[in-house]
Amino acid sequence: MNDILQMLAGLSPILIMVVVFYFFLIRPQQKRQKQVNQMQQNLAKGDQVVTIGGLHGVVDAIDENVVVIKVNESQKLRFDRSAIRSVVQQEQA
Incomplete structure (x- = not known):
């Protein structure tokens, strides 16, 4: 049990970085791309x-x-x- 907690503690910074990248880089880019596609379809x-x-x-x-x-x-x-x-x-x- 102690080994599992140590492993999770070691992986937590990486998991936090993945979540931060998703919310600050990937998700906003997907929203912008969706808006551009919508604008181009509505010309x-x-x-x-x-x-x-x-x-x-x-x-x-x-x-x-x-x-x-x-x-x-x-x-x-x-x-x-x-x-x-x-x-x-x-x-x-």
Whole structure:
């Protein structure tokens, strides 16, 4: 019985580190990734977006995995849906 308690006492710092890493690193990252996936799934025509490369534009068309972004009056660029970093302003209904 004494040996088991000593072994648990020796493992407790490692177990505490695993719990701390989970709550301060892994769990928040999973929440952020879930929010990004939700935002990318909810893209709509007319949304003002920013890509991961810093390009600002307005969503002109959406396909399954491709988003066409209107940069100015005559230029449209195609991006993967996963390249959208954030929605600056959603289209007003």
